[in-house]
Amino acid sequence: MFDAAKFIEASLPKLRAQAGEHDALIALSGGVDSSVAAALMNKAIGKHLKALLLDTGFMREGEPGQVKAMMKAAGITVEVRDVSGEFFAALKGLSDAEEKRKAFRETFYNIFGRETKNFKCEYLVQGTIAPDWIETEGGIKSQHNILEQIGIDTKTKFGFRLIEPLAQLYKDQVRLLGKELGLPDEVYSRQPFPGPGLMVRCIGEVREDTVAELRKSVAIVEKHVTNADAQQYFAAIFESKGKDAMNIAEQASHLFNDRCSAYLHEAKATGVKGDLRFYGQLVGLKLGKRHPISELSKKQLDIVIKNEVVCRVLVKILSQHTSRGQKLPYSVAIRAIRTRDFMTATVSEIEWARLEAMAKEILAACPHVWRVYYDVTPKPPATVEFE
Amino acid sequence: MVKIAAVKVGGQYNHLIARTIMDLGEESELVPLSITLQELEAQGFDGVVMGGGPQRVADEQDKLGNLADIIRNAKMPVLALCVAHQLIAPAFGGKAGPAAQPEFGAIEVFVDDEDDLLKGMGPSFKTVQSHNDEILVLPKGFSVLAHSEKCRYQVIRHANRPLFGAQFHAETMQGEKDEVIFQNFVRICKESGK
Numbered sequence: 001m002f003d004a005a006k007f008i009e010a011s012l013p014k015l016r017a018q019a020g021e022h023d024a025l026i027a028l029s030g031g032v033d034s035s036v037a038a039a040l041m042n043k044a045i046g047k048h049l050k051a052l053l054l055d056t057g058f059m060r061e062g063e064p065g066q067v068k069a070m071m072k073a074a075g076i077t078v079e080v081r082d083v084s085g086e087f088f089a090a091l092k093g094l095s096d097a098e099e100k101r102k103a104f105r106e107t108f109y110n111i112f113g114r115e116t117k118n119f120k121c122e123y124l125v126q127g128t129i130a131p132d133w134i135e136t137e138g139g140i141k142s143q144h145n146i147l148e149q150i151g152i153d154t155k156t157k158f159g160f161r162l163i164e165p166l167a168q169l170y171k172d173q174v175r176l177l178g179k180e181l182g183l184p185d186e187v188y189s190r191q192p193f194p195g196p197g198l199m200v201r202c203i204g205e206v207r208e209d210t211v212a213e214l215r216k217s218v219a220i221v222e223k224h225v226t227n228a229d230a231q232q233y234f235a236a237i238f239e240s241k242g243k244d245a246m247n248i249a250e251q252a253s254h255l256f257n258d259r260c261s262a263y264l265h266e267a268k269a270t271g272v273k274g275d276l277r278f279y280g281q282l283v284g285l286k287l288g289k290r291h292p293i294s295e296l297s298k299k300q301l302d303i304v305i306k307n308e309v310v311c312r313v314l315v316k317i318l319s320q321h322t323s324r325g326q327k328l329p330y331s332v333a334i335r336a337i338r339t340r341d342f343m344t345a346t347v348s349e350i351e352w353a354r355l356e357a358m359a360k361e362i363l364a365a366c367p368h369v370w371r372v373y374y375d376v377t378p379k380p381p382a383t384v385e386f387e
Numbered sequence: 388m389v390k391i392a393a394v395k396v397g398g399q400y401n402h403l404i405a406r407t408i409m410d411l412g413e414e415s416e417l418v419p420l421s422i423t424l425q426e427l428e429a430q431g432f433d434g435v436v437m438g439g440g441p442q443r444v445a446d447e448q449d450k451l452g453n454l455a456d457i458i459r460n461a462k463m464p465v466l467a468l469c470v471a472h473q474l475i476a477p478a479f480g481g482k483a484g485p486a487a488q489p490e491f492g493a494i495e496v497f498v499d500d501e502d503d504l505l506k507g508m509g510p511s512f513k514t515v516q517s518h519n520d521e522i523l524v525l526p527k528g529f530s531v532l533a534h535s536e537k538c539r540y541q542v543i544r545h546a547n548r549p550l551f552g553a554q555f556h557a558e559t560m561q562g563e564k565d566e567v568i569f570q571n572f573v574r575i576c577k578e579s580g581k
Contacts, residue, residue, distance in 0.1 A: 001410055130402055138399055138441065170406070273491055274519040275398040275441040275469075305489055343399060344515050344559040346493060380517040381491035 002173045004180035008040065011165055015044035018163055022122035025160075026051045027112060027145075028078055029195055030067030033127030033166060035187045036178040038076050040165050041125050043181065050119045051076055054111060056104075057084025058197030058211070061219050074183050083111055087199075088208070095204040097270055097279065097387035098142055104196045105144040113158035121160065128164040129174060131342050140277045141270050141383065144195050170341035171231075191232050192342070200387040203238035203267045210237050210330060213366040217332050220361045230336035230348040235362070236386045238267035238282065240327045240370045245283065248307055252285050255299050259288040264309070265331065269386040271311040271377075278381065280311030284331070284373055287315060290352045296376040297347040304381050312382050314373035317352075317359040328370035332362055335375040337384055345379040389433040389576045390414040394422060394454070396471060398439030399517075403558040404468075407569050408436070420452035424461055432463065434576035439469030439556065444520045445484040448477065464549035464575045466504075472552030473520050475543065481526030488537040490516035493561060496541050498533045504551045504571050505532050505542060512564040514555045521554065549575050 026038045028051045041049050051071065055064045064080045071078045090107040094100050112124055128145050136146035147154050148162055155161050166174055171192060178188025194200055198218065202210050217235035225233040248262035263284040271278040283303065300313035314333050322328060334355065336348035359372035375382070393404035395417050408415035418427070420440075427435055435457065442450045454471050455478045467475055473483040494516045498509035522540040525531065532551075533542035543552045551572070557565040 134399055134402055138397065140399065168402075170403075272399060272517070274489065274517050275439055276519070301490070301492060304491065340560060341403070343403060344556075344561050346561065378492040380515070 002176055004173075004176045007177060008043070008180060011040060012044050015041060015163065015165055019045050019048065019123055023048045023050060023120060024123035024125050024163060025112070025116050025119045025121040026125040028053045028067070028071065029193070030063065030070065031127065031193050031195070032171065032178065032188055032190050033129050033174055035071065035074070035127070035183065036174050036181065037125060037127035037165050038071070039074065039178065039181040039183050041163070042076055049125070050121060051078040052115055052119070053078050053080045054108065055080055055082045055084060056087045056108075056197060056199075058087070058199045060193070060198070061215055070184070070187060074187055081115070086111065088206070091199070091206045093205065097200075097268070100199060100206070100387065101142045101144055101196065104199060105142070108144055108195075109147070109154070109158045113160060116160040123163050124154070124160040125163045125165070127166055129166050129169050129171065131170065133167065134343070138275060140272050141387070170343070172340050189227065191227060194385055200385045201234060201236040203236060203269060203386050209368070213237060213330065213368060216365045217362045220358055220365065221334055221336075224354055224358045225336050225348075225350065229350060231339050232342075232384055233336040233348070236333045236335065237330050237369075238265060238333070240329055240331045241266045248283055248303060248310070251303060251306060252287070255302055256287060256291055256295075258291070261286045269311050269382070271382045272380045278311055281309050282312050282314055282333070283307070283310045284314045284316055284371060293347060293349040293374070293376060297378060300376050301381070304377070312375055312377040314375050317355045317372045317374055318363060319371040320363050320369060322370075328368050330366070330368050331371045331373065332366065332369050333373045333375045333386070334358060335384070337379070339379075339384070342384060345384055347376050347378055350374070388413055389573060389580065390416070390431060391573070391576060392416055392418045392422070392427055392430075392432045392435045394418055394420060394435065394437040394452075394471075396420055396438045396440035396442075396451070396454070398441065398469060400556045400558050401438035403560070404436050404438050407558045407560065407566070408573065411566075411569060411573055413573055423453050424457045427457070427461070427463070433580050434464040434466070434572065435461065436466045436572070437468060437471035438558075439471070439517070442470050444470055444473040444477070448474065458550065461550070462548075464572065464579050465551065466572050467550075467552045468558070469518055469554060469556065470520070472543070472554050473522055475529070475550070475552045476522045476524060476526055479526035479528065481522065482524035483522045484520060486519060486521040486538065489519045490535065490537055492516065494535050494555070496533050496535050496555060500530065500532045502532050502544060503549075503575055504544065504568060506571050507567050508564050512562055514557050514562040514565055515559045516555050518554060549579055
């Protein structure tokens with residue numbers, strides 16, 4: 001078992017030696033990793049640590065203020081900067097998942113280059129953990145916070161040097177560390193939220209109207225699902241554009257012994273198959289009966305194997321009634337997964353009644369949403385987030 | 388305590404192999420794919436686990452470092468996972484290549500023979516799979532310890548050396564019995580060192 005006390009004892013002298021007499025700025029998002037990294041670094045270098053949260057425009061409802069209050073309670077003062085305009089400008093016109101992630105990375109670290117100068121800090125501290133560099137080095141997805149590991153010289157390019165105190169740990173170990181450091185339960189038990197935030201849940205090009213509907217959908221999912229159901233739970237939004245897929249409908253009807261129609265969305269999501277990146281389309285199934293989630297999650301594999309374009313299998317929960325069956329422009333997928341360390345994950349077996357309640361609320365709150373689905377694809381072959 | 392190397396073949400779960408062994412209270416180190424058998428011996432390892440990777444076994448064996456040499460010649464216990472498991476076949480005159488039916492996610496594996504490595508894991512266990520390729524022809528001198536519905540050679544072993552291959556990723560610790568295979572391998576390493 002991971003010994004958090006021993007880890008702290010071994011880390012403190014190393015971190016102090018690394019920072020020397022310099023000041024360091026922590027890139028804080030309020031997520032578990034950066035909060036725990038902040039607490040550990042605070043213990044190591046105390047007043048030499050400054051904290052900054054960038055409001056990228058992709059945070060959840062009211063989040064920047066909540067994080068500031070939460071960290072204050074944990075003894076760390078955080079400054080907040082609204083830089084959402086810079087991010088929206090940098091992402092304009094981009095729809096490929098990797099291009100978006102790379103544009104996010106460039107914008108993020110250009111700003112931190114500027115801010116480390118403002119704060120007179122030699123070092124930038126971040127909460128990078130093992131899955132971040134493993135997925136990036138493996139070419140599955142470029143996590144925005146991976147720089148040195150892929151050969152980026154941060155001192156030359158951005159003007160700061162990096163400290164990553166948690167780089168060899170997994171999420172469950174980081175939580176134990178947070179607890180050992182005396183952080184409040186609400187800090188170290190929070191469900192993870194990716195650095196690029198809602199950007200990776202807004203599939204394809206990011207627009208302010210889709211981000212607004214996504215933000216409402218995510219809040220609804222977070223209201224109905226709890227940490228007891230899933231280690232991560234959220235909604236993603238994508239275009240409804242696509243076409244009926246007769247062959248998949250036939251295959252699914254046979255698989256589930258049910259009347260099934262299949263709709264192949266043009267939207268693409270990231271997956272991992274046999275240690276290789278897979279960027280494929282979303283297929284939405286409409287089944288006659290409410291099948292158990294465990295059955296759906298098991299049998300989706302046959303659809304993913306036999307249809308090379310398909311990355312994820314989504315099952316329709318509810319759709320918006322429109323005149324003459326017209327499709328509204330966007331669709332939403334609810335995702336809830338169980339995992340220890342986020343390297344693999346299974347689909348949470350949320351009851352249909354609860355899925356329907358969430359879908360109903362999402363449809364009522366989001367006038368542009370056509371269908372609400374539940375994503376029944378585990379990792380592998382999917383990943384946890386969509387992009 | 389034994390010291391077991393985890394070779395960084397390039398797969399998603401290589402680092403978890405080292406974590407798993409350390410969580411069992413043993414010593415483990417992630418070593419580069421370029422490592423040789425002589426280096427493993429010189430560095431005092433009691434056993435080696437070779438992780439999975441993105442290489443396709445049929446035409447990318449040149450991207451698998453010295454794994455084939457380790458598989459052929461190591462005296463220390465070897466546990467070859469995923470692509471390294473597949474590599475055992477061509478290394479001993481068998482064949483590996485694209486699977487008719489790849490497997491991803493939690494899949495049931497059926498134990499044919501518990502032997503040493505699968506002690507306590509029968510009659511079946513659920514574990515994570517993530518493979519596009521598989522062993523197609525089992526080389527002579529190997530026996531099958533487990534299979535799944537879609538894959539015949541899930542676990543194999545050499546007739547008289549502690550050389551084992553497993554197609555799946557128990558190091559992800561998602562399945563209830565996943566830890567057992569590593570406990571067994573640690574025991575095999577301890578016994579082999581006596």
